[in-house]
Amino acid sequence: MPLAPGSGTDAIARLVAAKLGDVLGTQIVVENKVGANGAIGTTAAARAAPDGYTLLVGGTTTHAGNPNLMKHITYNPVTDFAPIGQLGVYPYALLVSGKSNYTTMAQLVAAAKAKPGALSFGYANALGQLSGEMLKQRAGIDLTAVAYRGSPQAITDIIGGRVTMMFVDTTPATAQIQAGTVKALAVTTEHRTDLLPNVPTMAEAGLGGPRVEAWNGLFAPAKTPRPIIDKLSAALTQVLSQPDLKKQMEAIGFEAEPSPPDVFGQRVADEVALWATLTKQAGLEPE
Amino acid sequence: MEMLNNLAFGFHHALSLDNLLYCAIGCVVGTIIGLLPGLGPLATISLLLPLTYAIPTSGALIMLAGIYYGAQYGDSVSAITMRMPHAGSIVACIDGHAMTLQGRTGLALFTAGVSSFIGGTVAIIVLAALAPSLGQVAILFGPADYCALMLLGFVCVSVVTTGSVLNGVAMCLLGVLLGQIGTDLDTGVQRFTFGLPSLMEGVSVVSVALGCFGIAELTKNLDAGEQRTPFGGTIRLMPSWPEFKRIIPSALRGSIVGSLLGILPGGGPVIAQFAAYGLDKKVSRYRHEIGKGAIEGVAGQAAADEAAARTSFIPLMAIGIPENPVMALMMAAFMIKGVQPGPNMIGDHPDLFWGLVASMWIGNCFLLLLNVPLVRIWLSIFKVSYGVLFPAILFFCCIGTFSINNNLDDVVTTAAFGLLGYVLMRVRFDPAPLMLGFILGPMLEEYFRRAMVLSHGDLLTFVQQPISATLVGFTCLLVIGQTAFAARNAFKADPKDGGNEDEIAGHSGRGPGAAVTADHAGAGIP
Amino acid sequence: MPRQSTAQGLLLAAIGLFFGLNALRYPVGTLARFGPGLFPLVVSAALLVLAVAMLVRSRFITSPPLHFNIRNIAIIMAALAGFVVVTTFVDMAAGIVVLVFTATLAGTAYHWRRNALVAAGLIVIALAFEQLLGLRLGVV
Numbered sequence: 001m002p003l004a005p006g007s008g009t010d011a012i013a014r015l016v017a018a019k020l021g022d023v024l025g026t027q028i029v030v031e032n033k034v035g036a037n038g039a040i041g042t043t044a045a046a047r048a049a050p051d052g053y054t055l056l057v058g059g060t061t062t063h064a065g066n067p068n069l070m071k072h073i074t075y076n077p078v079t080d081f082a083p084i085g086q087l088g089v090y091p092y093a094l095l096v097s098g099k100s101n102y103t104t105m106a107q108l109v110a111a112a113k114a115k116p117g118a119l120s121f122g123y124a125n126a127l128g129q130l131s132g133e134m135l136k137q138r139a140g141i142d143l144t145a146v147a148y149r150g151s152p153q154a155i156t157d158i159i160g161g162r163v164t165m166m167f168v169d170t171t172p173a174t175a176q177i178q179a180g181t182v183k184a185l186a187v188t189t190e191h192r193t194d195l196l197p198n199v200p201t202m203a204e205a206g207l208g209g210p211r212v213e214a215w216n217g218l219f220a221p222a223k224t225p226r227p228i229i230d231k232l233s234a235a236l237t238q239v240l241s242q243p244d245l246k247k248q249m250e251a252i253g254f255e256a257e258p259s260p261p262d263v264f265g266q267r268v269a270d271e272v273a274l275w276a277t278l279t280k281q282a283g284l285e286p287e
Numbered sequence: 288m289e290m291l292n293n294l295a296f297g298f299h300h301a302l303s304l305d306n307l308l309y310c311a312i313g314c315v316v317g318t319i320i321g322l323l324p325g326l327g328p329l330a331t332i333s334l335l336l337p338l339t340y341a342i343p344t345s346g347a348l349i350m351l352a353g354i355y356y357g358a359q360y361g362d363s364v365s366a367i368t369m370r371m372p373h374a375g376s377i378v379a380c381i382d383g384h385a386m387t388l389q390g391r392t393g394l395a396l397f398t399a400g401v402s403s404f405i406g407g408t409v410a411i412i413v414l415a416a417l418a419p420s421l422g423q424v425a426i427l428f429g430p431a432d433y434c435a436l437m438l439l440g441f442v443c444v445s446v447v448t449t450g451s452v453l454n455g456v457a458m459c460l461l462g463v464l465l466g467q468i469g470t471d472l473d474t475g476v477q478r479f480t481f482g483l484p485s486l487m488e489g490v491s492v493v494s495v496a497l498g499c500f501g502i503a504e505l506t507k508n509l510d511a512g513e514q515r516t517p518f519g520g521t522i523r524l525m526p527s528w529p530e531f532k533r534i535i536p537s538a539l540r541g542s543i544v545g546s547l548l549g550i551l552p553g554g555g556p557v558i559a560q561f562a563a564y565g566l567d568k569k570v571s572r573y574r575h576e577i578g579k580g581a582i583e584g585v586a587g588q589a590a591a592d593e594a595a596a597r598t599s600f601i602p603l604m605a606i607g608i609p610e611n612p613v614m615a616l617m618m619a620a621f622m623i624k625g626v627q628p629g630p631n632m633i634g635d636h637p638d639l640f641w642g643l644v645a646s647m648w649i650g651n652c653f654l655l656l657l658n659v660p661l662v663r664i665w666l667s668i669f670k671v672s673y674g675v676l677f678p679a680i681l682f683f684c685c686i687g688t689f690s691i692n693n694n695l696d697d698v699v700t701t702a703a704f705g706l707l708g709y710v711l712m713r714v715r716f717d718p719a720p721l722m723l724g725f726i727l728g729p730m731l732e733e734y735f736r737r738a739m740v741l742s743h744g745d746l747l748t749f750v751q752q753p754i755s756a757t758l759v760g761f762t763c764l765l766v767i768g769q770t771a772f773a774a775r776n777a778f779k780a781d782p783k784d785g786g787n788e789d790e791i792a793g794h795s796g797r798g799p800g801a802a803v804t805a806d807h808a809g810a811g812i813p
Numbered sequence: 814m815p816r817q818s819t820a821q822g823l824l825l826a827a828i829g830l831f832f833g834l835n836a837l838r839y840p841v842g843t844l845a846r847f848g849p850g851l852f853p854l855v856v857s858a859a860l861l862v863l864a865v866a867m868l869v870r871s872r873f874i875t876s877p878p879l880h881f882n883i884r885n886i887a888i889i890m891a892a893l894a895g896f897v898v899v900t901t902f903v904d905m906a907a908g909i910v911v912l913v914f915t916a917t918l919a920g921t922a923y924h925w926r927r928n929a930l931v932a933a934g935l936i937v938i939a940l941a942f943e944q945l946l947g948l949r950l951g952v953v
Contacts, residue, residue, distance in 0.1 A: 011622065040693065120741060146740050147473045149733065152608045152615065159606075160426045162741060171622070175607040175629025251625045453870070457825050457863040463856050464832045471849040476839055478849055479832065506889050509919045510882045674920045675931050678913040681889070682935050685896055685912070686942065689950070695897045702893040709886045714820045714879065728856075736847045744845030 009216055011252050013057040016087060016218075019239040024232075038062040039075075046080040050221040052228035055084070059216040064271040065126055077272055081219040082229055083265040085236045088249065088256040090169040090214040091193040092131060093184040094202075095177075097161040105185050105205035108165065112141035120144040122154040122166040130278045131167035131188060131212050138207045158182055169214055170195050171253030188212045193255055215271075216254075217264055233261050290415050297415075297641030301349065301649055309346040310646050313353020314653040320354075321361025322665075324501055324683045327373035327493065328596075329613050330690055331358040336620060344624040345639050349646040351620050352600075355613065356650050359596055360403055360658070363589060364665055367395045369680060371501040373493065375592050377722045378560040380500055382577060382584025389580050393662055394526055398582050399589040400658035402538040406590030407651040409542035410549065410597035415644055417601075424550055426606065430737040431748050435758035436551065436558075437731040442765045443561040444720045452773060455720040458711075462724025463731075465490060473736060485696030490704070493691060495725055497684045498704025499711065499718040505677055506709050526582075534586045537567050541587035545594030550601050551610070557726050563591030597647055603628050604640060818871035820879050826864035833857035885919045892916035905952045906936050 010030075017030045038061050045056035056062075063077040075081075094105070102108045112119045121143045123129040129145065136143055146163055148154035151172045157163040159181045167188065176182045177196070184199045192201060218236060220229060239245060240258040249256050259267070300306070320331045335354055339347035359375055366376035367383035379399065386395035428436075444452075444459045468479045469489025480486040526534070541563035548559040567587040568577045577584040600617075602608045607629030609615040621628045626636055633640045688701045708718060742748035750756045832853055842848025892915035900908030913932040917923060939952045 011619070117743075144740060144743075146737055148737075149472060150615065152610075152618075156426055156606075156608050157429065160429060162429045172607070175627045175631060179630035181606075181630060248625065251627065252622055453863060453866060454821065457860060457867070460856055460860045460863065461825070461828060464828070464853060464860065467832070467853045467856075471839075473847065474840075474849050476849040478839060478853065479835055502889060502893075506886045506919075509885045509889075512921050674917060674922065674924070675927065677920070678916045678928075678931050679935060681892065681916050682909060682912060682939075685893065686939070686950070695901055698893060698897050702890055702897075705893070706886065706890060710824070713881055714817055714824060716821065732852045736852075739844055739847060742845075744843060746844070 009057060009059055012087060012216055012249060012254055015245060015248055016057075016236075016239060019242065019245055020235055023235045023239055039066055042066075043075050045219065046075040046221060048221050050082070050224040052220060052224050052232065054221065055232070056081070056219045056221075057087070057216060058219050060127060060214040060271070063217075063219075063268050064275045078265075078269050080222050081268075082222050082224045083261050083268060084218040084220055084229055085233045085261060086215060086217040086257055086259040086264045086267065087236075087240065088216060088254050088258070089189065090171060090216075090254055091195060092127065092167050092188040092213050093170050093173060093177075093196060093199065094131075094135075094165055094167055094186045094188075095155070095158055095173055095182045095184055096165045097158055098176075098181045098183055099161055100164070100183070102185065103183070105200075105202075105207060108185060109139045109141060109207075112139070112143060116142035117144055119164040120146050122146045122148055122157060122163040124148040124151040124154050124166075124168070126279075127169075127212060127214055128167045130275075134212065134278070135167075135207065155182065167212075169253060174253055189255075195250055195253065195255060215257075215267075217268070229261055293637070293641050294415055294645060296637065297643075297645030298649075300345065300638050300642035301645040305343075306346055306349050306642070306646060307649065309342065309350035310353045310650050311653055313350035313355075314357040314650050314657060317354035317357020317359075318361040318364075318654070318657060318661075319357075321358030321373075322365050323361075324365055324369065324371035324497055324680065324687050326358070326687050326690065327362055327375065328355050328358040329616065330493075330687075331355075332613060332616050332620075334690070336616070339620065344626065345642050347624060348617075348620065348626075348639065348643055349650075351617060352643060352647060353650045353653070355617070356407070356593070356596065356647070356654060359592065360400070360654050363399050363403075363592070364396060367399060367585070368392055368665060369501070370504040371680070371684075372496050372722075375557065375560065375596070377496065377500075377557075377719060378564045378588040379585065379592075381564070381719055382580050385578070385580030386585065391580065392666055394530065394582070395580075395585050396658065396662045396665065397526060398534055398585045400655055400662075401534055402541065402586040402589040403593040404651050404655045405535070405538040406542040406545055406593035407597055408648065409539070409590075410546045410594035411644060411648050411651075413546045413594075413598060414601060414647075415641075420605075423606070428551060428754060429752065430734045430741060431752055432754040432758065433551075434731060434734040434738050435749060435755040435762065437727050437734060439758055439762045439765075440558040440561065440723070440727050441731075442762055442769070443558070443565045444723060452769075454716055458716050458718070458720040459724035462495075462721040462726075463728030465495065465721075466725045466728035467732075472733060483696070485694060485700060489729075490700055491688070491691055491697065492722075492726060494688055494697060494701040495704050496722060497687060498701045498706075499708030499721060501680070501684050502701070502705030503708030503712045503718070505680055506705070507712055508673065509677065530582060533573065533582045537571060537583040537586040538590040540566055540570070541590030541592075542594045544587075545591030546598045548591070549595030549598030559591040559595035560588040561723055563587040593651075600643075604632055604643075606630055607632070816871065816876045817879050818867065818874060818876035822864050822868035822871055825860060825867065829857045829860035829864055833861060888919040889916060892918075900951075905939060905950050909935050909939065 014030050038058075042056060042058060042062040045054060048054035058077075058081070063081075096102050096108065102111065108119075119141075121132040121135070123132055123145065124147075128151075132143065132145060135141075143164075146154075146157075148157075151168050154163065154166050155168065155172060155176060158166055159176065165185075170177075170193075173182060173184070174195070177184055184196055186202050186205045186207070187193055187196060187199050188202050190201065190203075192199065218232070220232070237258045237260075240256045246256045301310070316335065317328075317331055320326050320334070321328065326334075332351060332354055336351070339350055342350065362373040362376040363379045363383070366372040366379035368387055370380050370384045372380045383395045383399065386392065441459065444455050466489070468486055470476070470480075470487055471478055477487065544563045544566060545559040548562060564577075564584065564587055567583045568574050571577065571583045571587075573581055573583050599610055599614055602610045603614045603618055607618075607627070609618040609628075618628050626632065626639060684701060685698050688697045689695060691697060711718060711721070738748055748755075749759055836850045836853035836857060839850030839853075840848035841850045841854065892912050895915050896908045896912040899911045910932045913928050913935065917928050936952065939950055943950045943952055
């Protein structure tokens with residue numbers, strides 16, 4: 001677990017670990033090894049003994065973002081790990097202020113076309129920034145990008161109507177959407193999400209493209225024997241189909257979406273490549 | 288009346304035996320860990336968060352809140368006794384430590400404890416009465432308004448500085464520059480990192496505080512050849528009645544300042560301590576003593592710090608916006624427990640909300656009760672020979688910085704700031720304004736740039752919006768007033784200014800107690 | 814030894830120049846889109862102005878000579894550096910021993926026995942942190 005206690009991913013890891021331990025008949029200890037955007041813990045897991053007893057909860061940051069955004073990464077997200085399975089995704093939603101007149105993507109795009117550069121989008125992480133840049137390209141509009149240190153600050157400015165829109169994971173936004181202080185116009189997932197069943201996807205809004213969302217998955221160090229991986233994968237799929245766990249995850253803004261090792265492995269490889277193109281298009285440099 | 292009903296409901300909830308126990312555990316553990324140099328509330332909560340996973344929801348949240356306040360109080364203890372501050376206790380280093388050097392540690396700790404209690408109580412009244420509506424204030428503030436608020440914060444430089452204002456402003460600017468180290472938020476450019484990965488995320492406030500205050504102070508004591516045992520005699524803990532009377536007005540002023548600033552996201556609590564200290568220095572009847580170990584210098588800032596810590600829960604609970612990293616961590620804790628902080632929280636979970644409010648006050652009482660008997664224990668630390676104490680302090684500095692990122696490079700950074708702090712101390716620069724600049728500088732830049740982006744480069748945005756226009760106007764008035772005041776004094780006391788500096792020279796050879804007192808001799812005349 | 818007020822001015826001027834010259838390497842941008850260089854440039858320029866003012870002021874006031882004791886600060890720095898190096902290559906327990914035995918050189922008296930006890934005590938505390946609080950220190 002390469003991220004800090006209290007992060008959304010940490011909560012997911014703990015929920016899954018408890019259930020997975022029950023299914024496998026052992027106790028799984030969640031150990032946070034934090035630092036350098038998750039790179040420290042991920043590196044440690046890559047070097048751990050491939051015996052199936054050390055696992056890693058990795059995600060967009062560690063396995064797609066960091067390799068493209070950081071210069072000093074000493075692990076390879078594809079070759080150093082044996083994927084076990086995906087845990088699920090954090091759907092990203094496009095938010096506007098609850099007080100604004102926009103109710104559909106079409107209205108928003110039309111308004112942006114009428115006044116190039118007058119509308120703005122906020123972002124607090126690379127994924128939000130990339131989604132905004134992609135929207136600009138696909139809709140052929142000009143938006144002013146505004147950087148934030150954290151999503152909450154950005155949401156404050158969305159509520160206050162100072163920034164027009166932002167792409168953000170639903171975790172910090174759910175309460176605001178329920179209270180009507182912000183409106184979600186679209187989600188970036190492939191299908192409509194159970195978290196926001198009434199919100200259309202970007203594709204439905206006519207602005208489709210590669211799916212951009214944050215995901216989490218379980219990894220073992222590379223060279224972990226295949227039977228162990230299969231056993232873990234089966235247990236994981238079983239755990240993720242439990243309704244009570246799903247519900248707990250949804251409360252955090254996370255949608256369970258299990259996938260078998262090979263499919264997940266392919267997805268990781270695709271994501272690394274996707275991020276490479278996206279970061280280049282958005283003009284981001286490795287740091 | 289409804290508020291009283293709600294509070295009664297909350298107390299009923301919080302006074303269950305389990306919840307009382309969790310509150311007490313949280314306060315004690317938080318205080319003990321907060322006492323260690325460098326381990327502030329943020330580090331303490333993230334360390335102890337996993338412990339709460341197994342506890343029922345309301346108990347866990349109450350315990351976390353207890354840890355938070357405990358850690359904050361523990362911080363001020365280490366600031367007062369050892370001059371080892373954390374972000375929330377920088378100002379406590381000024382008068383609090385000066386009191387320690389005069390052998391009045393017991394009184395300083397007592398003052399801090401009582402003032403925190405007063406600050407906490409006032410803040411809880413504010414919280415209970417206004418939380419639902421007050422949360423909206425955070426939404427009213429845009430980048431330009433925050434920017435103006437930061438500018439107002441910088442005015443505090445002139446009051447926290449000891450010695451000439453010129454030096455204070457210079458230190459503040461140096462702090463701003465040090466705050467520039469790290470990755471630029473807007474462009475991702477690495478500024479002043481010299482290719483070192485450990486500087487990529489910027490220098491942590493812990494490194495600066497421990498380096499410039501802690502390590503520099505420790506070396507200075509060693510230079511004085513001091514094997515420090517200032518507490519040979521009996522330790523006087525309880526203040527005399529006249530002393531006690533001095534705590535109250537100052538603590539009340541601090542509570543109000545803290546309650547107001549705590550509601551505002553972005554550095555509210557940190558500015559609160561500086562602002563309260565500044566206010567006391569302007570209006571207190573004992574203002575001439577502040578900076579030299581005055582009760583007011585401890586009381587006001589401690590109350591403000593505590594009050595701000597409480598009211599900073601308002602944006603989180605009323606609108607679901609965590610305003611600082613500690614609150615973000617608290618929000619995560621809420622969410623792990625399946626509670627979504629936000630506009631609906633008070634309605635959906637009244638037991639949690641009012642229980643938490645009530646337990647805050649109960650936590651306050653615990654802290655006060657803890658404080659009185661434990662002060663003797665804190666003070667007995669100083670009966671240990673300095674030869675034992677200082678390697679231990681050094682070790683805790685290392686642990687404190689290491690534990691932020693589990694990275695030894697951060698210890699190197701702290702050591703570098705220790706060297707810088709020592710040099711600054713030797714040329715008689717004061718680290719307090721440096722900390723102010725270091726904390727506010729990056730925020731000022733962030734908000735200023737955001738305001739500029741959103742207004743497309745129009746500087747008039749600062750005077751077109753009512754909040755920022757008011758704040759900017761107020762700041763201008765203060766600066767003009769200060770300058771006029773300083774100019775008049777300088778005109779009157781010009782020949783004496785040099786004399787003052789000479790006086791400092793006369794004292795600097797003596798122990799640190801004398802040096803600090805002399806340091807502040809010039810403070811009255813900026 | 815230079816005078817204190819002169820040293821103040823020189824030190825600040827050096828720091829201001831250092832940051833200012835480095836800031837020149839970053840793009841300045843426009844008012845609507847600040848580059849990363851603008852803010853540090855403005856601040857270091859202001860610092861330089863203040864430094865010059867201090868140097869001017871130091872001509873007119875008498876100020877005490879500079880006090881500087883290189884020995885103690887050097888010992889403390891060495892102790893911290895030793896701690897970092899030894900902890901990196903051996904473990905934290907060894908690092909603590911190095912820290913204690915080096916740092917106490919700066920004290921007025923040096924006791925082997927006492928240092929050994931202090932080091933042992935700190936190692937126990939570090940172990941307690943690791944076990945009870947879950948700090949990942951890597952003590953042994």
